[in-house]
Amino acid sequence: MEEEKFKLSVSKVKTFDQCKKKYEYLYIVKIPRKEQIFHTFGKFAHKILEDFHNAYINGSVEPIGKEMTKAWKNALVEYEEKLTPELKKEAWDICNFYLKKIQKSGLPNVLSCEQSFEIYLKDNLILNGFIDRVEKDENGIYHVLDYKTSKSKSYLKDDYFQLITYAFVLLQNDPTIEKVRASYLMLRHKCELITVEFSKKEILEVRDKYIDIAEKILNEKQFEASVTKLCEFCEGSELCEKYKEKKLQTNTFKQIDW
């Protein structure tokens, strides 16, 4: 492994898994990132929920509607110009639904929002990132949550790598933990929770997984392009020869008129 520090995150690993060429563009060539509207929408929703829950972590006794209004207005200052009226309406609906849900279930016991972490896994290998939310549930179980604003749930099916990574982070902070609950909070799906639980044994295996992946990335030479339907959202699509070739072939066939 190289002498200098090598930082890994969930998104770096996912990018490498999805397409090695994309990884090369984003993390080695470091092409400029273009923010897509769905990223902006996601940041807006995250900001609202972060401010809302932070208010109660900091001791607010205000009603939930009042704190949500403050959080909404605060986030709008930053995102008003960047979002379409339709997306603002959709975000408003999510907040409204979220409040109704909390009215029924009560405020969750949130311990932190957007908690950053940086953990040495081995020598110069560092795992870093942010956890959207950490709670302690009624039965004393730690619960990590990740907010998702994607329209589709199917891509998350059986993909709990992100959540188990966050469980691993909690275990580093508190080695007495025996079990971690973890959820994707699907904001565009009526705030549905997709929840799993991880045992200490499962969580501890994460370190070796990252070490293996780091070795693979550092030894990668070819950075092959893997063309899929996700290519149209790729920041490197204008540079990617394989994608352009594939697109040209597809367009040619579309133009053929028997």
Ligand code: SF4
């Ligand atoms: S356009 Fe597709 S194949 Fe090319 S780098 Fe991006 S994700 Fe990979």
